[in-house]
Amino acid sequence: MGDLTGRRIVLGVTGGIAAYKAVEVCRHLVDAGAHVAPILTKGALRFVGSATFDALASERVQTSLWNEEHPIPHTRLGQGADAIVVCPATARLLADYRSGRSGDLLTATLLATRAPVIVCPAMHTEMWEQPAVQENVQVLAARGVEIVGPDEGRLAGGDVGAGRLAEPMVIVEAVERALSGGGRDLEGRTVLVTAGGTREPICPVRYIGNRSSGKQGHALAAEAAARGAKVLCVSTAPGHAPDASTIEVIAVETAAEMAAAVGHLAPGADYVFMAAAVADFRPVEVSDEKIKKADGLPEIRLEPTADILAELGRTRTSGQVIVGFAAETTDLRQNAAAKLAAKGADLIVANDVTAPDTGFDHDTNAVVLLDADGGEAEVPLAGKRQVARAVLDAAVDIRRRRMAGGGVGS
Numbered sequence: 358m359g360d361l362t363g364r365r366i367v368l369g370v371t372g373g374i375a376a377y378k379a380v381e382v383c384r385h386l387v388d389a390g391a392h393v394a395p396i397l398t399k400g401a402l403r404f405v406g407s408a409t410f411d412a413l414a415s416e417r418v419q420t421s422l423w424n425e426e427h428p429i430p431h432t433r434l435g436q437g438a439d440a441i442v443v444c445p446a447t448a449r450l451l452a453d454y455r456s457g458r459s460g461d462l463l464t465a466t467l468l469a470t471r472a473p474v475i476v477c478p479a480m481h482t483e484m485w486e487q488p489a490v491q492e493n494v495q496v497l498a499a500r501g502v503e504i505v506g507p508d509e510g511r512l513a514g515g516d517v518g519a520g521r522l523a524e525p526m527v528i529v530e531a532v533e534r535a536l537s538g539g540g541r542d543l544e545g546r547t548v549l550v551t552a553g554g555t556r557e558p559i560c561p562v563r564y565i566g567n568r569s570s571g572k573q574g575h576a577l578a579a580e581a582a583a584r585g586a587k588v589l590c591v592s593t594a595p596g597h598a599p600d601a602s603t604i605e606v607i608a609v610e611t612a613a614e615m616a617a618a619v620g621h622l623a624p625g626a627d628y629v630f631m632a633a634a635v636a637d638f639r640p641v642e643v644s645d646e647k648i649k650k651a652d653g654l655p656e657i658r659l660e661p662t663a664d665i666l667a668e669l670g671r672t673r674t675s676g677q678v679i680v681g682f683a684a685e686t687t688d689l690r691q692n693a694a695a696k697l698a699a700k701g702a703d704l705i706v707a708n709d710v711t712a713p714d715t716g717f718d719h720d721t722n723a724v725v726l727l728d729a730d731g732g733e734a735e736v737p738l739a740g741k742r743q744v745a746r747a748v749l750d751a752a753v754d755i756r757r758r759r760m761a762g763g764g765v766g767s
């Protein structure tokens with residue numbers, strides 16, 4: 358998902374049955390780090406109480422143009438917004454916004470902003486299909502307002518048809534897109550990302566693991582989805598994977614399960630990012646029962662696991678970009694360059710996991726990017742999402758060069 362951290366979002370809620378779903382949109386936006394200022398119309402207050410939004414949002418609900426705390430609230434909210442999302446938008450809201458009427462705080466705020474506006478209509482099919490409503494929507498869209506939904510499906514009162522509010526996650530993604538400046542360079546592409554550390558069982562209770570949290574891989578998955586990709590995220594920490602309609606999470610635990618999932622999915626992927634920390638060894642025998650202390654020290658014989666990255670390098674499909682990761686504790690560049698050459702990858706993302714705030718389980722990372730053409734770039738300490746952006750930029754650039762006949766790694 359796009360980076361919403363610190364972005365100011367006005368969430369307008371109008372008086373339709375779907376108003377309760379705006380609560381979920383509000384929660385997702387706040388969870389993603391946005392500052393959410395809710396405006397509820399009088400109609401909305403007939404459907405949902407302000408207390409829920411007061412509790413979940415970043416500031417108290419505003420409902421009126423006549424506010425004692427702030428003499429001109431519509432300009433404060435409209436001018437200060439990075440984006441405004443109206444969810445749900447009634448037929449009344451569409452008509453007033455289209456014709457420039459500012460009869461309440463929400464429509465006045467919509468007129469007092471230069472921020473991107475996302476409008477999510479929801480109503481019964483008969484209302485939605487009215488020529489007047491359709492015309493209002495078309496005029497708003499032509500003016501640059503993003504219209505999200507409505508979907509077809511179950512409506513209030515047991516009816517089925519067009520007019521159902523778009524899914525909350527789809528609405529949140531539209532807000533993210535609006536704020537990312539519309540950088541959709543991965544539209545139509547499939548991105549496979551692995552994330553987390555594998556666990557190799559010794560017995561039903563114990564395993565050999567590593568300290569990878571999956572945060573960097575998940576940040577890559579979220580960034581790729583925000584840039585328009587369909588994302589397949591093979592993760593050992595699926596509960597922490599980003600939640601988006603275009604991200605499919607495949608839960609695995611062991612290196613063998615990860616190898617099988619990647620082997621199955623990679624042929625259909627344009628990009629493969631092997632961000633997971635995959636075990637190099639696994640116990641030869643796995644005990645069916647817990648190994649007891651009283652039985653003495655166990656002897657654990659190890660055998661190598663499959664080398665997923667090397668296999669990807671051998672079986673790559675035409676045009677596919679393969680990115681490996683190297684977590685190192687010494688000789689960062691030399692080790693990463695050796696891995697790049699040995700595995701047949703296009704790019705290696707190397708980090709020194711002994712450096713402060715870098716690597717395993719931190720929210721920040723600092724990496725060096727080495728490509729198969731001898732190119733090298735340093736990404737200094739930054740949030741894992743920003744690092745993901747730099748890694749994706751480099752991979753997209755490799756694919757562009759290759760398509761243009763540059764032949765990197767091809």
Ligand SMILES: Cc1cc2nc3c(=O)[nH]c(=O)nc-3n(C[C@H](O)[C@H](O)[C@H](O)COP(=O)(O)O)c2cc1C
Pocket residue numbers: 370371372373374375398399400401446447448449450479480481484
């Ligand atoms: C039970 C009920 C459900 C309604 N659902 C919708 C709806 O889903 N979409 C819509 O456009 N209007 C719906 N309306 C009509 C709006 O509530 C009405 O047009 C109201 O004036 C909208 O006010 P607002 O846009 O200021 O919030 C509904 C009305 C009622 C009584």
